[in-house]
Amino acid sequence: MNLNQLILYRPLKVECIIEEPLSAFLAWQKEPDQYEIDLFHQLLKVKETYAIDGQLFQVYITLLLAYHENSFTLALERKEEIDASLKAIVLSDLSIIYHLFHYDFSCLNPLYQPMFKDYKIKKHMMDPQVHHLLSELCDHLANTSSIEAFYDVLKEHYSTYGVGFYGLNKAFRYDQHKIIPISHVESYTLSDIVGYSSQKEKLIANTKAFLLGEKANNVLLYGDSGTGKSTSIKAILNDFYQDGLRIVEVYKHQFQFLPEIIHTLQNRHYKFIIYMDDLSFEDFETEYKYLKSVIEGGLEEKPNNIIIYATSNRRHLIKQSWSERQNVDEVNLNDAMQEKLSLVNRFGITILYSHPAKDEFLNIVDTLAKKYHLEMDQEELHAQAMIWEIRNGGFSGRTATQFIQYMVNKKVLETL
Known part of the structure; x- marks a missing residue:
């Protein structure tokens, strides 16, 4: 040479x-x-x-x-x-x-x-x-x-x-039949997520089993917006990157390419999470059928180094209406209903993220204030936080984060 x-x-x-x-x-x-x-x-x-x-x-x-x-x-x-x-x-x-x-x-x-x-x-x-x-x-x-x-x-x-x-690289996206690295991932860790201890424990236990080659389940994180569902998955990636965990983000319109994506990833030694954020389907959308086949039901077995983690604001991923329950045009009405409910049943673990109570919300505010070195009287901080949540989406981790960022920026501007 x-x-x-x-x-x-x-x-x-x-x-x-x-x-x-x-x-x-x-x-x-x-x-x-x-x-x-x-x-x-x-x-x-x-x-x-x-x-x-x-x-x-x-x-x-x-x-x-x-x-x-x-x-x-x-x-x-x-x-x-x-x-x-x-x-x-x-x-x-x-x-x-x-x-x-x-x-x-x-x-x-x-x-x-x-x-x-x-x-x-x-x-x-x-x-x-x-x-x-x-x-x-x-x-x-x-x-x-x-x-x-x-x-x-x-x-x-x-x-x-x-x-x-x-x-x-830790994270990737699928684009034009290629898997593309994502150069920067938000650096959350599970310790950054205040509360939700039981939810985090379930996610950690399943991920550890997956990394150890044991039987692990596909996971659906569902519930109220802004409660940390997506953040939990990013944190799992950051905490277990050194153990060989990687993540590939796939969007709903790409579900038809899931077999191609799995074929590309299955021969690498890493453990891949296929990540689907904000997953839901309108009643006229049929992409969920590709996902059902990949999760469970197709002839080709899903490789042991691939698992699916999804987030959604809906417990039932496919939109339903009361009129459907009274649909006189559908001969086998129960079959039609089961078709729409069967997708969520193929996730072995479902984890609920709900809005925190007032005390939990204020605890998140205090923790974030300490993290970002926001020095402020606690009583005043809480009063401002309560005003903020009324105007900006209610009790949630996202609301608390946005409030603290606003207060930190306000303090910085006051010093200029």
């Missing part, structure tokens, strides 16, 4: 910006004076895009290694043992990559040296956990002093987190 072949280690399905620096490096090696600026600018673009801590070129090589799917990385993702022959081939490749990673750039223009070594970007849109993971990987690789140590760091990383954009 030579440096030209190393171009094959560029990431798959990542912004095309990542493919350019290695070519610039090769050109710079041949004609340093002519291509020095281009090399620096190409590396800087990668740094600006990913904002990973570390030396510019080392950040770039780290990204290449973290994203590249091959026999070695995929075997470790599947928790397989690496035999001696494959390890020997990998070490041969890594002997070049290791020396490239530790390349001496002291000959670079002194003007670029400070930024090349220490340039950091404080603000970025990458998910905090993923950003920390990549920064940590880059740091560990930078501290290696042998090819074997370099190999061990990579082996540990691939075994723990996997490889490619499934390994590094």
Whole structure:
């Protein structure tokens, strides 16, 4: 393997910006004076895009290694043992990559040296956990002093987190027959959700069973709006990301593609939640039939690494009316009713999220005020919160969050 072949280690399905620096490096090696600026600018673009801590070129090589799917990385993702022959081939490749990673750039223009070594970007849109993971990987690789140590760091990383954009990203969406990474997910954790302890316990227990390969149920979280149903699923993802949990958001109009999505995901070692937010159907919508077949009833068995979590404001997902119950045109009226009720019955677990009582609402307000360092007399805070909830949707976690955000912003403006 030579440096030209190393171009094959560029990431798959990542912004095309990542493919350019290695070519610039090769050109710079041949004609340093002519291509020095281009090399620096190409590396800087990668740094600006990913904002990973570390030396510019080392950040770039780290990204290449973290994203590249091959026999070695995929075997470790599947928790397989690496035999001696494959390890020997990998070490041969890594002997070049290791020396490239530790390349001496002291000959670079002194003007670029400070930024090349220490340039950091404080603000970025990458998910905090993923950003920390990549920064940590880059740091560990930078501290290696042998090819074997370099190999061990990579082996540990691939075994723990996997490889490619499934390994590094938490969340995905389906778009035009492709699964697309979502670069930033709200960083809620279950501890951020005040109250709802029994609901969280059910969700955690089912998710843990799923991650352990035990029998787990599809889950429907239903109830009043603003009570934390969607937030609970985001929090589950953040809390169990390091255990191999991933999430794919699918919209109602995409249900016909569920078999295609499942086929794409079933051979990866991760555990995938197919997430359906605000799920409900009008009486004229028939997409629910695709979902019924996928959940239970089709010939193809749903893989053990895929589960469905959905949220809805409705207990019964398909709209019904009183006129339907008196429909004289439907010969088998009971069959028609059962058709509409059967979807929700295919979720093994249903969890109710209802509006909190007054005391629970004020407890959420107090907890959020403490979290966001809002210093205010509690009696006044509660009085303002009660006025806010009357005008803005009643008792709910969402109302409490919006109130605290308003008060924090108001305090900030008062200090200007």
